[in-house]
Amino acid sequence: SQTIHQWPATLVQPVGSPLSLECTVEGTSNPNLYWYRQAAGRGLQLLFYSVGIGQISSEVPQNLSASRPQDRQFILSSKKLLLSDSGFYLCAWSASLYGYTFGSGTRLTVV
């Protein structure tokens, strides 16, 4: 069966520090991968999606970047975090129009 792993679960980082959140998928190949951010009381906002290795599409201009170095690995990064980067980040994968699975999320607090 397919599983998605996202870590860390929580992270507290100082302003100006780098960021690396990792997401991996098991049990499938060539999945579509996504990074979302969820603000309190708001719907999920799509940040990046990838349809293959090295293929990244950015939905919202921001202080973040994404990379897909391997088929089932998706990384969310920042060189210098801002206070506004605080939030709940979710990784997700899909292999069809109907199947869509989220990771457990990372709570990022920038202080």
Next chain:
Amino acid sequence: KNQVEQSPQSLIILEGKNCTLQCNYTVSPFSNLRWYKQDTGRGPVSLTIMTFSENTKSNGRYTATLDADTKQSSLHITASQLSDSASYICVVSPEGRNNNDMRFGAGTRLTVKP
């Protein structure tokens, strides 16, 4: 304006009671509509998915309905349990688009009290 509106924003019910959550959307044409349950601090978990041609879909005590004419969906929870306390998110996918174009509602925060 968000294309997926959910109501109420929050709801408190007593354990054992039923409740209904609403989702109105303007996405058209649409491919499918999904309901997710999200526990606090966790990722959303799929409850139901319906295509435009389906009217109802059940998953245990959860029943989702869809009226494509009025562009409304509801999620009915029967005999609520404390573990039903969570946010419930409605997601609509436009027709012919990839999953990267899904439209998310802001969710309804349900609290079930003993």
